[in-house]
Amino acid sequence: MKDKIFAVLQRVGRSFMLPIAILPVAGLLLGIGGSFTNETMLETYHLTKALGPGTVGNAILTVMSDAGNIVFANLPIIFAIGVAIGMAKKEKEVAALAAAIAFLIMHASIGAMITIHGGPEALLEGATTSVCGITSLQMGVFGGMIVGLGVASLHNKYYKIQLPQVLSFFGGTRFVPIVSGLVYTLVGIVMFFVWPFVQQGIYAVGAVVLDSGYFGTWVYGLMERLLIPFGLHHVFYLPFWQTAVGGTLEVGGQVIEGAQNIFFAQLADPTVDHFAVSATRFMSGKFPLMIFGLPGAALAMYRTALPEKRKEVGGLLLSAALTSMLTGITEPIEFTFLFVAPALYGIHCVFAGAAYMLMHMCGVGVGMTFSGGLIDLTLFGILPGNARTSWIWVPIVGVGYFVVYYFLFSFLIKKFDLKTPGRDAEEEVKLYRRSDYNAKKESVSDETSAKITNGLGGKKNISDVDCCATRLRCTVFKPELVNDALLKSTGASGVVHKGNGVQIIYGPHVTVIKSNLEDYLETAPNEEYNGANEAVAEEAKAEETAEPTGKLVKTVVLGSPLTGTAADLSETPDEVFAQKMMGDGAVITPADGKVYAPADGTVVFVFDTNHAIGFKTDDDVAMLLHFGIDTVKLKGEGFNVLVKAGQQVKKGDVLMEADLDFISKNAPSIATPVLCTELKSNQKLRRIGDGSIKAGEDLLAVDFYE
Numbered sequence: 001m002k003d004k005i006f007a008v009l010q011r012v013g014r015s016f017m018l019p020i021a022i023l024p025v026a027g028l029l030l031g032i033g034g035s036f037t038n039e040t041m042l043e044t045y046h047l048t049k050a051l052g053p054g055t056v057g058n059a060i061l062t063v064m065s066d067a068g069n070i071v072f073a074n075l076p077i078i079f080a081i082g083v084a085i086g087m088a089k090k091e092k093e094v095a096a097l098a099a100a101i102a103f104l105i106m107h108a109s110i111g112a113m114i115t116i117h118g119g120p121e122a123l124l125e126g127a128t129t130s131v132c133g134i135t136s137l138q139m140g141v142f143g144g145m146i147v148g149l150g151v152a153s154l155h156n157k158y159y160k161i162q163l164p165q166v167l168s169f170f171g172g173t174r175f176v177p178i179v180s181g182l183v184y185t186l187v188g189i190v191m192f193f194v195w196p197f198v199q200q201g202i203y204a205v206g207a208v209v210l211d212s213g214y215f216g217t218w219v220y221g222l223m224e225r226l227l228i229p230f231g232l233h234h235v236f237y238l239p240f241w242q243t244a245v246g247g248t249l250e251v252g253g254q255v256i257e258g259a260q261n262i263f264f265a266q267l268a269d270p271t272v273d274h275f276a277v278s279a280t281r282f283m284s285g286k287f288p289l290m291i292f293g294l295p296g297a298a299l300a301m302y303r304t305a306l307p308e309k310r311k312e313v314g315g316l317l318l319s320a321a322l323t324s325m326l327t328g329i330t331e332p333i334e335f336t337f338l339f340v341a342p343a344l345y346g347i348h349c350v351f352a353g354a355a356y357m358l359m360h361m362c363g364v365g366v367g368m369t370f371s372g373g374l375i376d377l378t379l380f381g382i383l384p385g386n387a388r389t390s391w392i393w394v395p396i397v398g399v400g401y402f403v404v405y406y407f408l409f410s411f412l413i414k415k416f417d418l419k420t421p422g423r424d425a426e427e428e429v430k431l432y433r434r435s436d437y438n439a440k441k442e443s444v445s446d447e448t449s450a451k452i453t454n455g456l457g458g459k460k461n462i463s464d465v466d467c468c469a470t471r472l473r474c475t476v477f478k479p480e481l482v483n484d485a486l487l488k489s490t491g492a493s494g495v496v497h498k499g500n501g502v503q504i505i506y507g508p509h510v511t512v513i514k515s516n517l518e519d520y521l522e523t524a525p526n527e528e529y530n531g532a533n534e535a536v537a538e539e540a541k542a543e544e545t546a547e548p549t550g551k552l553v554k555t556v557v558l559g560s561p562l563t564g565t566a567a568d569l570s571e572t573p574d575e576v577f578a579q580k581m582m583g584d585g586a587v588i589t590p591a592d593g594k595v596y597a598p599a600d601g602t603v604v605f606v607f608d609t610n611h612a613i614g615f616k617t618d619d620d621v622a623m624l625l626h627f628g629i630d631t632v633k634l635k636g637e638g639f640n641v642l643v644k645a646g647q648q649v650k651k652g653d654v655l656m657e658a659d660l661d662f663i664s665k666n667a668p669s670i671a672t673p674v675l676c677t678e679l680k681s682n683q684k685l686r687r688i689g690d691g692s693i694k695a696g697e698d699l700l701a702v703d704f705y706e
Helices: 002-020 023-036 039-044 056-073 075-087 092-116 140-158 165-170 172-211 213-226 233-242 259-267 286-303 307-327 331-340 342-361 374-382 393-415 434-455 484-488 510-523 660-666
Strands: 128-131 134-137 248-251 254-257 462-467 471-476 494-498 501-505 552-559 564-568 584-590 594-596 601-606 612-617 622-626 639-641 654-658 672-676 683-687 691-693 698-705
Touching: 002 075, 023 056, 023 259, 023 374, 056 075, 056 259, 075 092, 075 140, 092 134, 092 140, 092 172, 134 172, 140 172, 140 233, 165 172, 172 213, 213 233, 213 342, 233 259, 248 259, 254 259, 286 307, 286 331, 286 342, 286 374, 286 393, 307 331, 307 374, 331 342, 342 393, 434 484, 434 510, 462 510, 471 510, 484 494, 584 683, 584 698, 612 654, 672 698
Parallel strands: none
Antiparallel strands: 128 134, 248 254, 462 471, 471 501, 494 501, 552 698, 564 584, 564 691, 584 672, 594 654, 601 612, 612 622, 622 672, 639 654, 683 698
């Protein structure tokens, strides 16, 4: 579950990047246009005659300012479309159209509800705003995200839908805008009643954040950097930049939500004397870090490189340092020392938080579009003038950051012999990016998936792929093309053939293997692979498990999870379990359907069809309780699981209630394997229960040796 949530958050974060990518261009137009049409700025730099009101230059700059401002004014619909495109699996252009339609329909529905209930005057002051010309609730980019994520989900579910013949014209991708429009009509009605309470909650969170003072600013900066390796920093900082979590402020007679929106609204308002530090505290900390701190780290890595490697290292690090200084893109430097010295990255995160806090303490009011390089500092700090931004503190603090980063990194690299670029005579000199990290993970999973595909006779030989709690279940067209040795070389503990069916035994992590294989098969060449006669270097060989030796230090006794009849595992009517491919243990033919915890421990996982539970005792013995044989095919029917993953239980607590009559009639067998799946080399399993047994009575013993 954690992996699934993490994967979804990564996709959400990546989807945010599409609308975020337009902000630098919009900010450039607004920054130049807004700064050079500001009368105070023109008077300060004696440019009134050249660029003052009525001049051609002023007209061009006014257009630039308005062109940039329109992007920030319409970010909600831009996010709705961008997120839908980013989250849609295929036919992304359809998702974009559906998102635009759904966004307008949702706000039109809200606007209609506002009219029905007495108009904006009947609501709290500041609760409504104009969205694409529609009077609606003040939802900000949250409204766009609600539409983008929801439409993407509808799109992925329905873009291949087949309707009855009479309605077939409206099937497939044409159905997506239709269903999105209908759903978001209802969503708009619901939001009219729900959103005011959500808005109050957001305002309350924003108030807590704003009241957190300098410490809260430090925590924000720390978290923003900590999440970068996982690609989740966009998910973290976006609510601060674009919603009321980052504060609200009245600018030009209009209530503005979100730190970045507040900054750009003030940038376009010539009457603002100093930009709100309460908003820029979530942005300005990047400048000393990216313009000064990380280049100091780059210089330290250069100076500590081997003399013969410095020329090669110098060019790479100089390029990375200039990229950080000019654009605020820090990935090449950060990922380089993250890979080789994670502790350095941890220290860097602490200093990142301190940079935000120091800018807050110094009252720096510099905002940004995307990242904290010299370009943004010039546009949004220097050009608007020190009186409005207090930008002068950036280089003052920044010089200190350069010195600290240089000397601290130099000391730690030498002290602990950290292998930063150029420190290893044999190692290739290169900088790393997140793409290297992702590519490494993907290449491993792709390599395994390619081996599985070839072991099954190639993509053309594979009919379908599925899995249960422990097995990858595949159907092939030609069983003779299946190569067991190649399949076992992928980490499988066994392969079972049943006609055209092939079961590959991997254990509880099989769901990840299935997902990777399905992704790989989308782009794999559609051909057969006959490697049956090849000499497979990785051919799996049966290895005898060595008996543990040494002194017996303790014995852990596991109770029977069921009442019934216990027997040797070899009597299980399933060769995977009988041959102990998934681990050793016992088999119980249950007399009733209640499954109890065999010891004090933790529920590790509950399979999505509820027929199997992973369990780990407090003594670190991993177990699998698999009710019946081939019960995965029941798809959860007949099972009522009473616990969830991560739940701690005591011996004898009820984990599951199974309908024994239903399962007896619809599954090959009710025989239930009770397995110890990950016995260590110093552990030996003994079956001590036999024949008639009650739940809780001694069934298995695990001896620990030292």
